Amino acid sequence: MSLLFSQPWMLLGLAAATLPFLVYLFFRLKPKPRPFGPMGLLLKSLQHTASLWKLRRLLIYALRSLLLAALALALARPWLDKTTTTPTTMQGEAATVLVLDASFSMRYALGKQTALEVAKNQALQAIEALSATEPLAVVLCDGTQTIPPPPLSQDKAFWKRLVQEALPSFLPARLNPCMETAAQLLEENPLEAKRLLIFSDFARHALLMSAPPPQIKNPKGEMQLPHVALYPVYAGKEPPQNRALLSMEVENTTEAGLFNFMATVQNFSPTPQKDLELQLRLKGQTLAKGFVDLDAHGSTRKTLSVRLPNNETGHEVEMRLAPDGLAEDDAQTLWLRPQKNAHILLVDGAPSADRQADEAYFVELALAQLAQTQVRVRDSQAAWRENLSAYGAVFLLNVEAPPAEAAAALKAFVEAGGGLWASLGDNTQLQAWNQAMGELLPRPLRWLKGSSEELPNTTSPFAKISHVQNLHPILQPFAGEGLESLLSARFFRHALMEAHTQNPQPMEVLLRLEDGAPLLVAHQLGKGHVLSFMSTADRDWNDLPLHTAFLPLIQRSAQWLSGNLLNTEVPTTTLGNSLRLAAPQNAYVGPHGEVVEPEAQGPEFVKLGPLNTPGLWWPQGRAEEAMPLLVKRLPQESDLALLDMEELNAWFGNSHIAQSHSTRQYPLWTALLLLALLAFCAEMLLLKP
Amino acid sequence: MPHLSLPFLAQLATFKLRVKTLAQGILTGLHNSPLQGQSVEFSEHKEYAPGDELCHLDWKVLGKLDRYFIKRFEHEANMPFVLLVDTSGSMGYGEETYNKLEVAKVLAGAFAWVASKQQDAVGLLSFSQEKPQLLRPKAHANHLSLILSQLQSLKAQGETHLGAALETLSAQLRRRAVLLVFSDLLDENPNMLSQLLKLRTQKYELALFHILHSDELNFPFEEPTLFLSMEDERRLEIHPLRLRQSYLQHMQHFLKNTRSQCQTANVDYALVPTHNPLEPVLLQFFAQRKRGRRK
Numbered sequence: 001m002s003l004l005f006s007q008p009w010m011l012l013g014l015a016a017a018t019l020p021f022l023v024y025l026f027f028r029l030k031p032k033p034r035p036f037g038p039m040g041l042l043l044k045s046l047q048h049t050a051s052l053w054k055l056r057r058l059l060i061y062a063l064r065s066l067l068l069a070a071l072a073l074a075l076a077r078p079w080l081d082k083t084t085t086t087p088t089t090m091q092g093e094a095a096t097v098l099v100l101d102a103s104f105s106m107r108y109a110l111g112k113q114t115a116l117e118v119a120k121n122q123a124l125q126a127i128e129a130l131s132a133t134e135p136l137a138v139v140l141c142d143g144t145q146t147i148p149p150p151p152l153s154q155d156k157a158f159w160k161r162l163v164q165e166a167l168p169s170f171l172p173a174r175l176n177p178c179m180e181t182a183a184q185l186l187e188e189n190p191l192e193a194k195r196l197l198i199f200s201d202f203a204r205h206a207l208l209m210s211a212p213p214p215q216i217k218n219p220k221g222e223m224q225l226p227h228v229a230l231y232p233v234y235a236g237k238e239p240p241q242n243r244a245l246l247s248m249e250v251e252n253t254t255e256a257g258l259f260n261f262m263a264t265v266q267n268f269s270p271t272p273q274k275d276l277e278l279q280l281r282l283k284g285q286t287l288a289k290g291f292v293d294l295d296a297h298g299s300t301r302k303t304l305s306v307r308l309p310n311n312e313t314g315h316e317v318e319m320r321l322a323p324d325g326l327a328e329d330d331a332q333t334l335w336l337r338p339q340k341n342a343h344i345l346l347v348d349g350a351p352s353a354d355r356q357a358d359e360a361y362f363v364e365l366a367l368a369q370l371a372q373t374q375v376r377v378r379d380s381q382a383a384w385r386e387n388l389s390a391y392g393a394v395f396l397l398n399v400e401a402p403p404a405e406a407a408a409a410l411k412a413f414v415e416a417g418g419g420l421w422a423s424l425g426d427n428t429q430l431q432a433w434n435q436a437m438g439e440l441l442p443r444p445l446r447w448l449k450g451s452s453e454e455l456p457n458t459t460s461p462f463a464k465i466s467h468v469q470n471l472h473p474i475l476q477p478f479a480g481e482g483l484e485s486l487l488s489a490r491f492f493r494h495a496l497m498e499a500h501t502q503n504p505q506p507m508e509v510l511l512r513l514e515d516g517a518p519l520l521v522a523h524q525l526g527k528g529h530v531l532s533f534m535s536t537a538d539r540d541w542n543d544l545p546l547h548t549a550f551l552p553l554i555q556r557s558a559q560w561l562s563g564n565l566l567n568t569e570v571p572t573t574t575l576g577n578s579l580r581l582a583a584p585q586n587a588y589v590g591p592h593g594e595v596v597e598p599e600a601q602g603p604e605f606v607k608l609g610p611l612n613t614p615g616l617w618w619p620q621g622r623a624e625e626a627m628p629l630l631v632k633r634l635p636q637e638s639d640l641a642l643l644d645m646e647e648l649n650a651w652f653g654n655s656h657i658a659q660s661h662s663t664r665q666y667p668l669w670t671a672l673l674l675l676a677l678l679a680f681c682a683e684m685l686l687l688k689p
Numbered sequence: 690m691p692h693l694s695l696p697f698l699a700q701l702a703t704f705k706l707r708v709k710t711l712a713q714g715i716l717t718g719l720h721n722s723p724l725q726g727q728s729v730e731f732s733e734h735k736e737y738a739p740g741d742e743l744c745h746l747d748w749k750v751l752g753k754l755d756r757y758f759i760k761r762f763e764h765e766a767n768m769p770f771v772l773l774v775d776t777s778g779s780m781g782y783g784e785e786t787y788n789k790l791e792v793a794k795v796l797a798g799a800f801a802w803v804a805s806k807q808q809d810a811v812g813l814l815s816f817s818q819e820k821p822q823l824l825r826p827k828a829h830a831n832h833l834s835l836i837l838s839q840l841q842s843l844k845a846q847g848e849t850h851l852g853a854a855l856e857t858l859s860a861q862l863r864r865r866a867v868l869l870v871f872s873d874l875l876d877e878n879p880n881m882l883s884q885l886l887k888l889r890t891q892k893y894e895l896a897l898f899h900i901l902h903s904d905e906l907n908f909p910f911e912e913p914t915l916f917l918s919m920e921d922e923r924r925l926e927i928h929p930l931r932l933r934q935s936y937l938q939h940m941q942h943f944l945k946n947t948r949s950q951c952q953t954a955n956v957d958y959a960l961v962p963t964h965n966p967l968e969p970v971l972l973q974f975f976a977q978r979k980r981g982r983r984k
Binding site: 031032033034035036037038039040041042043044045046049053056 | 779780781782789873875876877902904905910912913914915916917918919920923925926927928931932935936938939940943
């Protein structure tokens with residue numbers, strides 16, 4: 001039995017209990033002197049009441065001290081933790097194996113102690129209760145690859161030390177293999193009586209109940225169940241109420257440097273949660289805050305928008321939810337890669353002295369506002385002489401069909417990782433275009449369509465966009481007003497693609513017009529991408545440049561083509577798994593300083609892991625351009641729903657279980673408040689003359 | 690006319706004026722008192738016999754009945770008054786101008802005044818000193834001034850030395866006398882009252898004016914107080930509220946006991962709370978004496 005406090009610092013208030021005596025000793029009112037005649041009568045009166053009053057005065061001070069002490073103790077929220085550690089199966093000599101759950105869920109804080117600490121105390125007391133001649137062993141079940149512990153021994157001190165030094169992992173418990181290991185150890189021991197003690201939270205995900213319970217082969221070769229005692233850490237306590245920040249994502253917005261960070265928060269408890277604070281932090285500083293409400297067992301998404309400065313080394317951004325008993329699953333970290341400098345070549349097919357009539361005018365204006373982007377405009381003749389490898393992306397704007405050498409250079413450029421934007425115009429001769437650009441286009445172009453005369457059942461002389469592929473990174477931020485702006489653009493002329501072709505290439509239609517014709521098509525060629533825009537990039541065939549959606553569309557297209565849009569892509573794996581990386585690699589250091597050395601797998605690859613700590617892992621001796629690895633937590637570990645003990649009984653076989661529902665908590669603060677009230681009333685009574 | 694309480698009297702300029710004011714009030718109230726007029730009183734008629742004083746012959750009866758009757762008078766003995774004033778320290782309790790001793794002094798002065806007006810002899814003895822001095826009773830007019838000035842000079846201090854006072858009284862006063870005692874009877878000697886009352890069994894008539902302050906009677910204190918004895922070095926620090934009930938019980942018992950002992954000893958007793966009017970006390974006393982004499 002132990003006395004625990006939720007707010008132990010409140011115990012400092014106990015010092016206040018000495019106040020009544022201190023006040024009496026040092027600060028009491030000085031009595032007023034008064035000469036008085038009937039001193040004899042006064043003394044005679046005092047003889048009868050002096051002892052009573054002395055007692056009464058002492059009682060008043062004692063009651064005041066009791067009142068203050070009880071209040072201080074009640075504010076510290078104490079409870080009595082009563083644990084009975086001796087299970088009924090502990091009768092008689094038996095070989096004993098203790099299975100101690102040290103998985104992630106055992107990090108849950110039960111007041112001052114974590115669940116693991118409670119389990120460790122129970123295990124230590126159970127070891128203490130064993131007789132000196134009983135052999136025992138401890139299997140630490142922390143989710144890592146279990147190394148079989150040494151065989152059973154009577155060295156209690158060794159096993160107690162093992163329990164005391166046990167640390168919780170971030171991995172899920174796998175109680176089944178741990179129990180198998182324990183059963184194997186028991187089987188190896190010659191003692192006939194076998195006993196298995198399990199110390200765990202018995203979270204639902206910790207035990208696979210479709211598997212058979214642990215069994216031991218007896219000397220006759222028959223399989224039998226050992227005597228099992230269960231020590232659930234939450235027995236007699238409130239079940240854990242956990243919530244978790246399950247995931248954190250980021251997306252670029254149409255504004256340079258402005259990012260949307262999206263958090264998915266889940267409530268695993270049956271109690272609704274209100275006004276939970278969600279913080280976005282960078283280098284320990286809070287950049288943004290939000291609040292979320294969660295229904296019972298519900299989840300929600302919350303987006304926080306933050307403008308981040310561009311830097312050379314990238315950003316390690318953290319989102320943190322108001323912590324609960326399991327604080328480790330209330331935070332997520334993400335790394336934002338630094339923006340690369342992008343050089344973009346605009347090939348102007350219809351240059352004009354009148355700036356607004358220039359084909360590249362609107363695109364150039366849009367790209368000029370993009371951070372870390374240098375734009376160069378060339379006419380067709382000059383462009384083909386440029387060294388394309390110096391550019392991240394090339395925009396062909398209403399150009400005539402390029403000569404064969406230029407087309408080959410463009411193809412090589414794209415295959416090497418470059419990006420190509422191809423928009424049409426009056427200079428585009430379809431046949432020549434198809435011939436020169438055939439390998440760069442997903443489909444050949446069929447004809448130009450003046451949309452008004454051939455659109456069925458409509459009198460409008462233009463077509464509008466009817467479908468937007470929001471899942472594509474370029475179009476993800478288009479929602480609300482941005483989407484409206486995009487959908488309201490009018491297209492007076494556009495090209496059509498061949499529906500069927502001999503060698504169709506995989507492509508993705510990002511924008512589609514009302515007549516079903518693709519307007520913006522993306523496809524991959526080698527390491528690069530091509531975006532085919534079936535209309536003009538100025539106002540000749542449409543009025544899109546006059547809409548607000550034009551700017552982000554061109555900017556995001558340029559970023560995507562030059563590889564600057566998805567800046568969070570880092571090698572990622574889930575907790576407990578390994579990563580296969582291209583050789584050579586340094587050792588990696590985990591969030592808590594753990595070091596994992598790479599393991600060669602052939603000449604080209606190395607294996608890193610298993611990685612058992614969630615978060616960002618950095619190469620040892622981190623260089624400026626180093627990229628981290630991201631190890632994601634397992635969301636199911638945050639679900640601390642407990643196994644039904646009756647179900648567990650049935651699984652182990654009722655006759656073999658001696659359950660120790662032994663830990664009970666008795667909150668004492670109500671009794672203390674009542675005591676304080678009684679002390680107050682008694683004091684009032686005594687003060688009454 | 691306002692009640693002649695001590696606070697009122699204290700506003701009067703001089704002690705003598707206070708005494709006079711009180712005494713005149715008493716005389717007005719006692720207009721049919723036996724102390725007024727003659728000190729001898731008609732008792733009965735007796736038939737003349739040779740040898741009787743012819744000056745006592747009742748001429749009116751002779752005129753009406755033609756018979757000789759002699760008027761007989763009950764001649765009241767000229768009993769001197771002695772004022773015994775307690776001047777121990779406890780008598781100084783109260784405000785400076787109207788404490789218990791002031792009450793005693795004014796009362797005693799008023800008695801002296803009235804007695805003097807009746808040509809009765811008045812003496813004075815204060816009993817706080819170890820060697821008290823008796824101012825012998827005399828009836829002439831100048832003696833009143835002496836008594837009043839002696840009274841005026843009395844100060845409350847020291848312990849009560851009743852034994853010495855009584856010895857002095859016995860030694861120096863050989864005649865019968867009426868002793869008027871003004872005291873709070875707060876003495877550590879438990880036999881003080883019985884010593885006083887023993888005088889009654891001797892040749893003295895005794896009247897006791899028990900003077901107590903309202904604080905002593907009601908114990909109205911509420912704050913923690915350090916009580917200091919007015920006669921010795923004793924002191925007591927206490928919260929009065931805790932003691933009040935018990936104190937009042939003891940005070941009631943003390944008063945009841947005093948009154949009862951006085952009754953038993955046939956001694957006139959009057960409780961004089963300092964803040965009450967003084968006239969009724971004196972009037973009641975004289976009325977008692979009148980009744981007592983007629984019995």
